[in-house]
Amino acid sequence: MSAGPGGRDLVVRPVHPQDRESITRVVTAAFGEEGEVVARLVERLEASRAVALGLVAEVGGAVVGHVMLTQCWVDTRERLRQVLVLSPLSVAPDHQRAGVGGALLAAALDAAEADGWPAVFLEGSPAYYSARGFAPAGDHGFERPSPRIPHAAFQVALLSTHDGTLTGPLVYRDAFWELDCVGLRDPLLAELESEPESEPGGRSEGR
Numbered sequence: 650m651s652a653g654p655g656g657r658d659l660v661v662r663p664v665h666p667q668d669r670e671s672i673t674r675v676v677t678a679a680f681g682e683e684g685e686v687v688a689r690l691v692e693r694l695e696a697s698r699a700v701a702l703g704l705v706a707e708v709g710g711a712v713v714g715h716v717m718l719t720q721c722w723v724d725t726r727e728r729l730r731q732v733l734v735l736s737p738l739s740v741a742p743d744h745q746r747a748g749v750g751g752a753l754l755a756a757a758l759d760a761a762e763a764d765g766w767p768a769v770f771l772e773g774s775p776a777y778y779s780a781r782g783f784a785p786a787g788d789h790g791f792e793r794p795s796p797r798i799p800h801a802a803f804q805v806a807l808l809s810t811h812d813g814t815l816t817g818p819l820v821y822r823d824a825f826w827e828l829d830c831v832g833l834r835d836p837l838l839a840e841l842e843s844e845p846e847s848e849p850g851g852r853s854e855g856r
Contacts (some may be wrong), residue, residue, distance in 0.1 A: 664703035671712035679739035790816030797832030
């Protein structure tokens, strides 16, 4: 527990069945024009029973943030190895930049570590995630699921059970592809590629 906006207590806890409406509201608001698609992604991943963990953040008893960890794979030389993908991370717009996203990330990584997972992947801004336990995945022998993911935005947090044989392409669940929730597309992708000094694509706290 920590202090949230206005000095109210911030609580991060596992998702309960009765949170569904609140999660949909937060996700939809956090992602703006893409909100409905991302909310459908959450629903499809949950329906596939591939979600390893869902957490919500509450301030004053109201759900203001949500994060999901989904079981995916790395296609290693020996076999498919199970890993986690952190997506989406959503914070209600009026609670962003107040530590809610960071609290959700920290709790998600702690839970993944406690459950013995070797690595957690995401697509996002290195400026945000590098200070929160993540590093460029390509530097550790992993390959992007799509060339539309900027190299620097393809991030991983290596946990204590990780070993050197865990290398290769990351393989996403079908729902990410079916809803076109992988990487970036033009014109945003072209804009980023034409400005190499700009911050790579991705989102933090649902932005």
